Amino acid sequence: MTDLTPITFTDTDIDQIAGTAGRIAVLVDPDGRLDVGARRVNKLTRGALARLIEAPHFAKLKPGDAVAMAYPTGLAAEAVDVVCLPKGASVHVARRAGTSLAKLRGQSDMLILAGGTRRVAEVAFGVAMRDYRFDDHKSKAEPRKGAVRVMCSKPDAAQEAAVPLMAIAEGAFMTRDLTNAPANVLTTTAFADQLAEMENLGLKVEVLDEEKLASLGMRTLLSVGQGSDSASYVVVMRWDGGTDDAAPLALVGKGVVFDTGGISLKPGAGMEDMTMDMGGAGVVAGVMRSLARRKARANVVGLVGIVENMPSGNATRPGDVITTMKGDTVEVINTDAEGRLVLCDVMWYTQDRFKPAAMIDLATLTGAIIVGLGHENAGVFSNDDAFCGAFLKAAKTEGEGAWRMPMGQAYDDLLKSRIADMKNIGGRAAGSISAAQFLQRFVKDGVPWIHLDIAGVASVKSDTVLAPKGATGWGVATLNRLVSDMFEKD
Secondary structure, three states, rough: OOOOOOOOEEEEOOOOOOOOOOOOEEEOOOOOOHHHHHHHHHHHHOHHHHHHHHHHHHHHHOOOOOEEEEEOOOOOHHHHHHHHOOOOOOOOHHHHHHHHHHHHHHHOEEEEEEOOOOOOHHHHHHHHHHHOOOOOOOOOOOOOOOHHHHHHOHHHHHHHHHHHHHHHHHHHHHHHHHHHHOOOOOHHHHHHHHHHHHHHHOOOOEEEEEEHHHHHEEEEEHHOOOOOOOOEEEEEEEOOOOOOOOOOOOEEEEEEEEEEEOOOOOOOHHHHHHHHHHHHHHHHHHHHHHHHHOOOOOEEEEEEEEEEEOOOOOOOOOOOOOEEOOOOEEOOOOOOOOEEEEHHHHHHHHHHHHOOOOEEEEEOOHHHHHHOOOOOOOOEEEEHHHHHHHHHHHHHHHHOOEEOOOHHHHHHHOOOOOOOOEEEOOOOHHHHHHHHHHHHHHOOOOOOOEEEEOOOOOEEOOOOOOOEEEEEOHHHHHHHHHHHHHHHOO
16 A cells, blocks of 8 residues: 655754755745744745745745745755745645645655644645555656655644544545556455455454355345456455444445446446446545544444456346345346446445444446536435535535535436336436435435445546545545544544
8 A cells, every 4th residue: 555655743943954955844824924943944045035925926825835945045955845824724724735745845855844833733634645646557666755844833732633634644545546556456356355454453354255245145236246257245344443332334335346337338438447436445445444543433334345347248238137135126227337236235234234323335326426516526415414414514624525416206216117126227317316316225214324426536637635636535534524523432
């Protein structure tokens, strides 16, 4: 797994500034006031820092943005990076400041002169999250270099505040690595093996093979993978950090390591992106890693259905009728609507076995959600207003886009089948909603439930605030926040 950049917190020692190599970062209020560290930098550079701050360019910076002063006279550093950061900056602005510094850092060591900045841990979190690259498969990739040292007025408090944030970053990195990985590397078996390794973190992990899945009656999940030479699995991850009698939060993820569409074959153009179709399972894995790393005081169970959807002489055909673990029958109209066939069995098994207090499923489920919401927001569907409201609040707090979508009987009626209990698709119109309606049929009465369609946010073609282009790790921070807000007890 990609390692986080080493970040340490120390007391401010202005006598070390002159001889510090690499890059030096200075956090400056928009009004240009300099703290003790910045004043020393200004003195050593013979007023160059003050002149930069007084220049029109600095006044145009948005809060959290940075400008670099290269090869400063009077310092051993290769550059001074000046960040516009208001004293009362929000969490999002503080994180943005960190991401600005990460983009400037490159492979150099960096000293951040944070002084009395209130949200210094959030700045460090921004650095960690944006300082990511996936070059595992580049033949001439350079080893990651450089470390970050933060001088601040309360280093112990900053370190304490940073610990759970770095656990979130580590989980997000795992999600990104999994989602970025090519399908010939992240095979179904390799995926299951990686998750099993998290037992080293204190998670309880079970890998259910095809024989076990067949005995449980997970026929729809197995139908998706039967066209592939790769085995199908369900992996169960448990974090028992709460009280013994507390019902767990259940997270269920779609883990299609590659999706050709099956017999309903996708167009060739863009199919290479279907390595990210296990993004929902990747988020579940990242959340479970983060919870274990920060020793969350909650019971959470994460289950992922891992399959590969391929066309072959043994593949499921359009028109086939399959019986779910629940006992309902499904007419397969389109084999490219496979994610819901994976999820429905895993969701039913989850409820049967764990009796969760609430359940959230995540999936790169539909292209329709991208048409509706683009790449800014995940689609949120729910049967419970209070639970959904808590999730949306957590997403807003963490700055991860999420938008609630409607549900209703008229959308459910789109799934009516002439020959089975339901079809697996409802047609082109409202495609993401009818997919959610399909999944809702496998939610037991009284179970608060959220479906997250993350097709537009799991992997993107351009940089986001906290991540370079590619896999984003969307959802890890939000679900950690939700666990903290709703399920952890003091």
